[in-house]
Amino acid sequence: MGPLFPQELISDPLNLFIAIFIGIGFGIGLEAGGFTNTRKLAGVFYGYDFVVLKVFFTAALTGAIGLFLMDSYGLIDINLTFYPKTFWIPTLIAGIVMGLGFILGGFCPGTSICAASTGKIDGIAFVGGVFIGIFGYAFTYESLFQNLRSKGGLGKANIAEKLGMSNELFIFIVLIIAIIAFIVVDKIQKRVNEKKPVEKIEELGL
Amino acid sequence: MNPYLAGFIIGLMLIAAYYFSGEGLGGSGAFKKVVVATINGVNHNYALNSAYCSPLVSEGKSPLNSWLIFEIIGVIFGAILSAAYFGRLNFKVGKSPKITNKTRIIAAIIGGILWGIGSQLGRGCTSGLVMSGMAVNALSGYIGLAAVFGGGYAFAYFFRKLWI
Numbered sequence: 418m419g420p421l422f423p424q425e426l427i428s429d430p431l432n433l434f435i436a437i438f439i440g441i442g443f444g445i446g447l448e449a450g451g452f453t454n455t456r457k458l459a460g461v462f463y464g465y466d467f468v469v470l471k472v473f474f475t476a477a478l479t480g481a482i483g484l485f486l487m488d489s490y491g492l493i494d495i496n497l498t499f500y501p502k503t504f505w506i507p508t509l510i511a512g513i514v515m516g517l518g519f520i521l522g523g524f525c526p527g528t529s530i531c532a533a534s535t536g537k538i539d540g541i542a543f544v545g546g547v548f549i550g551i552f553g554y555a556f557t558y559e560s561l562f563q564n565l566r567s568k569g570g571l572g573k574a575n576i577a578e579k580l581g582m583s584n585e586l587f588i589f590i591v592l593i594i595a596i597i598a599f600i601v602v603d604k605i606q607k608r609v610n611e612k613k614p615v616e617k618i619e620e621l622g623l
Numbered sequence: 624m625n626p627y628l629a630g631f632i633i634g635l636m637l638i639a640a641y642y643f644s645g646e647g648l649g650g651s652g653a654f655k656k657v658v659v660a661t662i663n664g665v666n667h668n669y670a671l672n673s674a675y676c677s678p679l680v681s682e683g684k685s686p687l688n689s690w691l692i693f694e695i696i697g698v699i700f701g702a703i704l705s706a707a708y709f710g711r712l713n714f715k716v717g718k719s720p721k722i723t724n725k726t727r728i729i730a731a732i733i734g735g736i737l738w739g740i741g742s743q744l745g746r747g748c749t750s751g752l753v754m755s756g757m758a759v760n761a762l763s764g765y766i767g768l769a770a771v772f773g774g775g776y777a778f779a780y781f782f783r784k785l786w787i
Contacts, residue, residue: 420645427643433693435643440697442636443648447698448705450629455717455731459786462779471626472633473754479634480758484641498645501756503763504746511745512752512767514737516774520782522734523717525749526742527650529735530695531702536714538724539731546732547651550739551658558675562744574762584760591757615787 419493444531446476453532455523455539456615462520464609467602474595481588489585506569522546637758644690647755651742652691660686719786730785745770 418424422432450472451457460466487493519525524532524543532540554562577587609615633648640648656679663670663680670676679686706712718727742748745767747755753771756764 419642421643423645432644433688433690435639436690436693437697437700439636439640439643439648440694440699441701441704442632442639442697443694444698444701444703445705446629446633446636446701448702448711449624449709450626450633451624453702453706453711453717456719456786462775463783463787465787468626472630473749475627475630476633476637477754477757477764479631480637480641480647480754481760483634483638484758485760487638487642493642495641495759498641498759500759501647501746501752501761501763503761503766505762505766508745508752508763508766509770511741511743512770513774513777515741515745515748516771516776517778518734518737518741519771519775520734520778521730521785522738523731523786524734524738525650526654526738527648527698527748527750529738530650530653530698532717534699534702535706535712538714538716539718539727542728542731543735543738546735546737547654547739547742548658548735549732550736550741551651551654551743552662552739553736554740554743555658555662555673555675558673558743563674566744571762575760576762576765577760579762587760613787 418491419487420498423497423499443527446472447528447531448535452528453535453537453540455532455537458525458528459520459523460615463615464605465615467606470602471599474598478588478592478595481591485584485588500573503571503574504567504569505571507566508569510565633754634758637755640694640755641758646690647751647758649691649694649747649751649755651738651748652689652751653695654739655743656686656689656692722785726785730782 421427451468457466457468461469484495488495522543524540526547529540529543533544577584637648640646659676659679662676670680716724716727745752753764753767
């Protein structure tokens, strides 16, 4: 029963070996989804291209539905995973900083790695920026960030539990919202592109 | 590729990551390991005494010997494979035709710096914090989702000239 590595059912080297294959699938999904093209990524914020929203929500929901189904059939115990702890104050502040970074930089770290490794020069510049940012953070951590980072700790908080509903019901609600969003964004995208066409996004391939 | 199919593939990888390794997919985590390994390589004593680096270097194991580094090596392979298949393996600058390459590169570097800081303070980026969090109904994932995309939409108007 999963998760395998935390229960020492697979060895450390095998776990790392599997990571490469999981990464390959992740990289193919990101690249094939069009995430190396920064204009597609930015499109979600301006209404001319919503591919990011579609790929992102499909991925998160596929993961959630699959994992909770497996949990209910006893194939994985989600409680034994390295379940993320919530520190709502730094996450909220950092999230807004990353939102600004998204608008300026046109990538997030994972997509920038794909863009950089497939020759996109703006992706290489972004990767360089991420390194500068993390070095800066590392050297100023104790004076600027250490205190803030552990504010608002809520432990391994589950949103469904906080809202007083079952995991299944919560995922079902998110699924319905996502399906409605997929339909609505197609209409928005069509209208935005009819009204004021954005210069052609090259190498669409979609 | 159909965006829903691409999303489905990423979702399957997310399930595999939790099933085999007990953790979600990451992006910024690998950057952190490289930074800590570099600092540790240049000045081991500094790294040992730094509250940021020491958890990763005090056991004597290299910070690069980690799941996230191997995952990102895979991501690089996967992206190159896919780009080669779709004929997108070329050097170019992705940007709106209305701005110069220089503007685009400067904006990309500043954006990267903000992500570097944000991902460390917020315990992950779009992959590790938001997507992997959402896959297990973690509250942190949904706070991250609201903040990253809410922030993006809030700032979008002011920087529209970069994109449209």
